[in-house]
Amino acid sequence: MSAPTTPTTAEELRGAGLRVTAARVALLETVRHGDHLDVEAIASGVRDRVGHISLQAVYEALHALTAAGLIRRIEPAGSPARFEGRIGDNHHHVVCRSCGVVADVDCAVGETPCLHASDDHGFSIDEAEVIYWGLCPECSTACTS
Secondary structure, three states, X not given: OOOOOOOOHHHHHHHOOOOOOHHHXXXXXXXXXXXXXXXXXXXXXXXXXXXXXXXXXXXHHHHHHHHOOOOEEEOOOOOOOEEEOXXXXXXXXXXXXXXXXXXXXXXXXXXXXXXOOOOOOOOOOOOOOOEEEEOOHHHHHHHHO
């Protein structure tokens, strides 16, 4: 009995009903290997892998990959949109008020308790977005120096 194989990036794109292009493969891999990247950083990563790509093409691919559920878009207040490859769970984020660094935070207790709102107003809730704000260790140290 053989171990299950992990699908290739191209297979994931096909499985999501998306056309496979070198730019989409490079974009998905850039997001997954990055850390809450903004569009400019993603475009730079894609260009390093495949050469020239317009910013408009990057935006269009990000929209398609987000709509297909292959990546996640987060939008901390006052920051440009960021993209991440961690999908399929209900994790949250912590954002530094000073430098803008973003990190993942798992749900505080057990099984996604934040999906059970005290009053759901009749909504069928399938995701919750919590952003914790503060100072990262480096900025905290700089403020006390």
